[in-house]
């Protein structure tokens with residue numbers, strides 16, 4: 565199912581923001597599915613600044629496709645981590661980027677690439693009939709999942 569957004573006509577910038585927010589909501593839906601074994605009934609992103617909301621009702625097939633996309637992105641990140649080949653992607657966000665003076669896209673020279681970190685192995689295991697399964701990380705993963713920097717909160721409902 566796609567997103568729904570009451571009362572807001574999406575221009576080009578609005579469409580881009582909505583696409584980014586939808587990616588975020590799919591990620592949270594997938595994390596909930598894989599950690600709790602249930603696809604959330606609905607996720608709602610609430611923008612605190614303008615009280616706008618974006619609702620998303622996921623389905624398992626769509627989340628499975630999204631998971632394959634995430635795995636492909638992760639594999640590309642791992643390849644780049646091993647080779648140090650990180651391509652610059654200039655955009656309007658460059659104006660706020662702390663790395664701009666060193667960025668090749670703006671005539672800069674990045675510092676030497678350090679030793680690549682240990683490759684992170686991710687193993688997904690599931691029992692027959694169990695759609696969720698579990699992920700294990702080697703070396704262990706540390707950190708947390710936040711709600712991003714969009715001045716927004718995510719509400720997920722299950723069951």
Ligand code: SF4
Pocket residue numbers: 652653654655657658661662663664667668669670
């Ligand atoms: S300045 Fe370079 S590193 Fe920073 S956002 Fe732009 S392209 Fe990316």
